[in-house]
Amino acid sequence: MKAIGLYRYLPIDDKESLVEEQVPDPVPSGRDLLIEVKAVSVNPVDTKVRAPKDKTEEALRILGFDASGVVKAVGEDCVLFDVGDEVYYAGNIARQGSNAEFQLVDERIVGPKPKSLSFAEAAAMPLTSITAWEALFDRLRISEGDAGKSILLIGGAGGVGSIAIQLAAKANLNVIATASRQETAAWCKSMGAHHTINHKQELLPQLQELGYKDVDYIFCMADTNEHWDGMAACIKPQGAICAIVENKRPLDMGKIRSKSVTFSWELMFTRPVFQTEDQIEQHRLLVDIAAMFDRGELKQTMTKTLSPMNADTLKEGHRLLEQGNMIGKLVIINE
Structure with a gap:
């Protein structure tokens, strides 16, 4: 062959x-x-x-x-x-x-x-669907009882993000996706995101402008090291973060320790x-x-x-x- x-x-x-x-x-x-x-x-x-x-x-x-x-x-x-x-x-x-x-x-x-x-x-x-499904429901453990909670999806316009937006919206979460260009923001909205913010800018002030003090869940599909401080600032106490992009430098877990935040990796393989x-x-x-x-x-x-x-x-x-x-x-x- x-x-x-x-x-x-x-x-x-x-x-x-x-x-x-x-x-x-x-x-x-x-x-x-x-x-x-x-x-x-x-x-x-x-x-x-x-x-x-x-x-x-x-x-x-x-x-x-x-x-x-x-x-x-x-x-x-x-x-x-x-x-x-x-x-x-x-x-x-x-x-x-x-x-x-x-x-x-x-x-x-x-x-x-x-x-x-x-x-x-x-x-x-397949790969994006499996990754998004496992991240949301196996790693973050989102269930029917979590309807109405908020999730921040970092890197929403990519393959995994496009499915994660749809699955999160179908689970009745309030979906905030990040996008840095007009066309990627429009794509995220077309997939079902309720709001979009720019991941090239500080995340928390943008969330606060939308009326969110913090978020229950974060699914990071972009550079984990780059967004670590922003995620630590945005996540709700006792919230959960999942990431799929391997870290190039050690992650400072102290930044989420006081909030008792759960952190997990997702690898569909x-x-x-x-x-x-x-x-x-x-x-x-x-x-x-x-x-x-x-x-x-x-x-x-x-x-x-x-x-x-x-x-x-x-x-x-x-x-x-x-x-x-x-x-x-x-x-x-x-x-």
Whole structure:
């Protein structure tokens, strides 16, 4: 099969940063599905994994952590899907990725593709949906009893933020999203944010202008170090903060200690990488997310497509993400 990957971790403008090769077709066993990839999304994690580092790979490392496709074969222990089923998934960062004609994925982290979405639209949704869902409901532990509480979403116009806004609004929270440009603020409002503020300015005074003394929850999808002091100032005593961007410097936990604030990380690859006992929860939440799309309760967030899937197209996708101006999601169609 055709696959696009890397042997060395290089700047995206290096001609060897992503290369195309023919590799053996994978064969499913156990609970693995063999999926014919129809479309993939490029995420910040793709660019971070590919970013320059002093490391080489003996075999082609295939990136890609979002996809939609059709089940072509199943392992002997599979019980959730059959050949011919249309699916969407985010995969497992510890295994070969979706930038190929075929991919093996554990069925417990795969969901049925929303019927109302095209393969391209569906490919934009798994990683961001899982991340947003787990952050809000598993890490921050938001429940029905929290209706009416407030949440600050830092970095609202990105892929994760676009879904987090919608899920938080659906949970009847008061949603304040951050955006630094007119077009990103408008996007956040279109996703359901009640208010927007600028994350390039001090956060607390802007919240106070909106009538908020503090907020019950914060979900940070941007530079954690940069926003740490602002989050510590904004969070309500006994509130909760979740972040997804790894810190480059130690976080001063003393700034939230006196408020008895809960802090947690969210990484959607935790369940598949560590093979946790509850990894099937990712299948279940993808089922629920698909139903929400099909009922018209969620909006898909694909804003740009490229095709076909080859090394040059994927390089262009990485370049676009590394510019830092993307709104919504970028999808590459496997034609």
